[in-house]
Amino acid sequence: MKKVALITGASAGMGKETAKLLTQNDYNVYGAARRLEKMEDLKAFGVKPIAMDITKDETIVACVKQILDETNGHIDILVNSAGFGSHGAIEDVPIKDAKYQLEVNVFGAMRLTQLVLPSMRENKFGKIVNISSVGGKLAGPLGGWYHASKFALEGLSDSLRNEVRPFGIDVILIEPGAIKSEWSKIAYDNLIKTSGRGAYKAMASKFANVIKNSDDKSSAPSVIAELIKKAIELRNPRARYAKGHLAKPILFIKKITSDKLMDKILASQIK
Numbered sequence: 001m002k003k004v005a006l007i008t009g010a011s012a013g014m015g016k017e018t019a020k021l022l023t024q025n026d027y028n029v030y031g032a033a034r035r036l037e038k039m040e041d042l043k044a045f046g047v048k049p050i051a052m053d054i055t056k057d058e059t060i061v062a063c064v065k066q067i068l069d070e071t072n073g074h075i076d077i078l079v080n081s082a083g084f085g086s087h088g089a090i091e092d093v094p095i096k097d098a099k100y101q102l103e104v105n106v107f108g109a110m111r112l113t114q115l116v117l118p119s120m121r122e123n124k125f126g127k128i129v130n131i132s133s134v135g136g137k138l139a140g141p142l143g144g145w146y147h148a149s150k151f152a153l154e155g156l157s158d159s160l161r162n163e164v165r166p167f168g169i170d171v172i173l174i175e176p177g178a179i180k181s182e183w184s185k186i187a188y189d190n191l192i193k194t195s196g197r198g199a200y201k202a203m204a205s206k207f208a209n210v211i212k213n214s215d216d217k218s219s220a221p222s223v224i225a226e227l228i229k230k231a232i233e234l235r236n237p238r239a240r241y242a243k244g245h246l247a248k249p250i251l252f253i254k255k256i257t258s259d260k261l262m263d264k265i266l267a268s269q270i271k
Contacts, residue, residue: 002028004074006067008054008112009082010047011038013181014131017225018079019047025229030067033082054082054108055100064115075116077232079129080109083149085187087211088194089204090144097194098145105149110156117164126169127232130157131224134175134247138254140266142191142200142207161239172231173240177247178218184211206270219244 005022009015010031016039023029023046031039032052039049052063067075086093086101113128120126135143136150154173161171188211195204223243231237242248254262 001074002026003076004028004030004067004071005077005079006030006032006063006075006112006116007079007081008032008052008109009131010042010049011035013081013183014176014179014221014224015079015081016042017221018081018228020045021222021225021229022077023047027077028071030063032063054112055103057111060108060112060115064112068119073119074123075119076123076125077127077129078113078116079131079228080112081129081131082108083131085135085143085146085183085190086194087143087146087187087191087207089142089200092195092198092200093145101145102149102152105146106152106156109153113160117169120169121164121167124168126164126167127237128160128164128169128171129228129232130171130173132157132173132175134177134242134250136173136175137251138262141270142195142204143187146187158239170237171239172237174224174228174231175240175242175247175251176219176224177242177244177250178214179221179224179244180215180218181221184214184218187211203270210270217245 005027007015007019010019011033019029019031019042029047030050031042031047032050033039034053036049036051042049050063052059083105086097130153132153133150135147136154139147157171157173188208191204191208227241227243231241242251
């Protein structure tokens with residue numbers, strides 16, 4: 001019997017590439033996203049698109065119910081790939097925007113996780129993949145709320161991993177480096193809109209240029225898709241995997257560097 005995979009954020013980037021790769025490797029794949037039209041091309045690969053807004057509970061519940069009804073109670077793999085980066089100085093970002101960042105990147109992923117766990121426990125099998133970031137271990141200026149969401153996802157994943165292991169369920173964190181996606185444009189636009197004027201204008205302008213030029217060196221999203229496939233197919237996967245442009249060097253430097261020195265390194269990147 002084919003393993004059933006539910007992948008959020010399947011309309012673009014890492015989510016879309018993962019949906020393609022898994023369905024090409026004999027998985028029964030459901031791709032979920034707000035923009036149903038952006039997943040039309042996935043049908044040719046055999047992916048089943050479902051419209052779902054990760055911030056609206058009724059659509060999350062309906063999505064899980066539909067899949068469980070169609071697969072005789074199976075969602076074997078959940079890939080929480082839906083997410084975005086809202087940038088701007090903490091002083092400038094409206095709290096309603098900060099809450100939305102956390103709603104998408106944290107609460108939506110955990111609500112979906114809550115809904116798939118009962119069937120995974122019953123089937124004594126499950127793989128939950130949470131897409132974090134190197135920004136879940138290292139926080140720089142002008143991305144406070146984004147970093148907060150990824151730090152939260154890291155902590156929740158650590159707790160969850162130890163809660164569900166006795167039921168035959170693995171929780172896997174993926175920490176990408178720079179990946180070609182819609183993320184950079186969204187982050188750039190939000191940064192300029194939020195902090196492009198006022199006290200943080202100079203810093204925002206320099207950091208916006210860093211974001212704008214990042215896609216030139218970024219890794220293809222297929223790199224992360226292949227990593228996810230590898231991780232879910234291991235009998236005993238590691239808790240964390242890092243890949244993509246500069247992911248491992250950044251995490252290594254963070255591990256061995258003091259906070260004071262790390263602050264200087266980050267400041268040098270936006271001079």
